[in-house]
Amino acid sequence: MARNAVQFQKGLSEAEFTRLYGTEPQCRAIVIAARWPDGFICPACGGRAHSLVKSRDLFQCTACRRQTSPIAGTIFASTKLPLRTWFRAMYHMTQSKQGISSIELGRRLGVTQTTAWKVKHKLKQVMMERDAGKRLTGRVEIDDVYLGGERRGGKRGRGAPGKTPFVAAVETTPAGQPVRLKLSRVEGFSIKALSSFARRCLGPGSTVVSDGLQCFTGVTEAGCTHQPMVTGGGAAAARKPAFKWVNTALGNIKAAIVGTYRSVNSKHVPRYLAEFQYRFNRRYDLARATNSCFTG
Numbered sequence: 001m002a003r004n005a006v007q008f009q010k011g012l013s014e015a016e017f018t019r020l021y022g023t024e025p026q027c028r029a030i031v032i033a034a035r036w037p038d039g040f041i042c043p044a045c046g047g048r049a050h051s052l053v054k055s056r057d058l059f060q061c062t063a064c065r066r067q068t069s070p071i072a073g074t075i076f077a078s079t080k081l082p083l084r085t086w087f088r089a090m091y092h093m094t095q096s097k098q099g100i101s102s103i104e105l106g107r108r109l110g111v112t113q114t115t116a117w118k119v120k121h122k123l124k125q126v127m128m129e130r131d132a133g134k135r136l137t138g139r140v141e142i143d144d145v146y147l148g149g150e151r152r153g154g155k156r157g158r159g160a161p162g163k164t165p166f167v168a169a170v171e172t173t174p175a176g177q178p179v180r181l182k183l184s185r186v187e188g189f190s191i192k193a194l195s196s197f198a199r200r201c202l203g204p205g206s207t208v209v210s211d212g213l214q215c216f217t218g219v220t221e222a223g224c225t226h227q228p229m230v231t232g233g234g235a236a237a238a239r240k241p242a243f244k245w246v247n248t249a250l251g252n253i254k255a256a257i258v259g260t261y262r263s264v265n266s267k268h269v270p271r272y273l274a275e276f277q278y279r280f281n282r283r284y285d286l287a288r289a290t291n292s293c294f295t296g
């Protein structure tokens with residue numbers, strides 16, 4: 001199969017998705033093409049000559065006789081689900097703006113909620129790993145957010161989920177249009193924590209625009225320039241309408257995250273943030289987002 005055999009169009013319709021990825025052989029061919037874009041390579045000896053063990057869907061190396069499953073070592077190997085179920089899960093997770101609950105996903109896939117939950121978390125892990133290494137650069141607008149811990153009348157004390165602090169950062173064009181989003185859990189809103197965040201998530205030399213909260217000066221320790229934002233209706237704000245635009249975008253992002261994941265257990269917060277971030281960063285090409293879930 002040729003390299004890049006799959007080309008998703010923008011806004012993939014459900015009918016089109018079914019036509020392209022509805023059967024097991026279709027999904028299998030895509031996984032194989034993604035794994036071995038230039039044809040089979042034996043992981044044991046590097047040989048290319050092979051035969052197929054039809055009964056078990058394995059590739060057998062002609063030179064060393066080693067049998068290899070195309071899904072071994074991928075996330076697809078972790079369940080007994082057919083590949084087409086995984087593909088449908090990726091479709092549902094990446095095409096909906098607000099995300100999808102594991103109950104709803106289970107219903108659509110025809111699996112239990114527990115299975116749907118596992119699939120979701122595996123896919124979120126992939127999304128998280130994909131975005132982990134990419135730092136924001138240039139002009140970056142930054143804000144502090146708390147997630148969870150807002151249950152009223154729930155259990156208190158030990159075991160009650162606390163609020164999880166995280167930083168929302170948006171890289172923008174010089175004119176203030178959002179480019180990429182980074183959501184990252186932090187220890188707290190201290191100078192030290194923000195310094196650590198900047199080292200992890202921002203390129204040195206970035207200009208960090210904030211509302212002036214003291215801890216944000218921590219980014220200078222990572223080689224960034226800190227620029228407290230002028231808020232309110234002053235002359236400076238009026239000269240830079242882009243500030244207001246990104247501020248609104250950031251406000252919407254915060255509201256969406258807090259609204260969708262109100263009572264997330266804090267240990268799962270990084271994955272939820274990763275999912276949101278991943279979707280945002282591919283917001284202009286959701287169909288492609290599905291594709292990149294299984295090509296890496």
Ligand SMILES: [Zn+2]
Pocket residue numbers: 042043044045046047061062063064065066
């Ligand atoms: Zn071999």
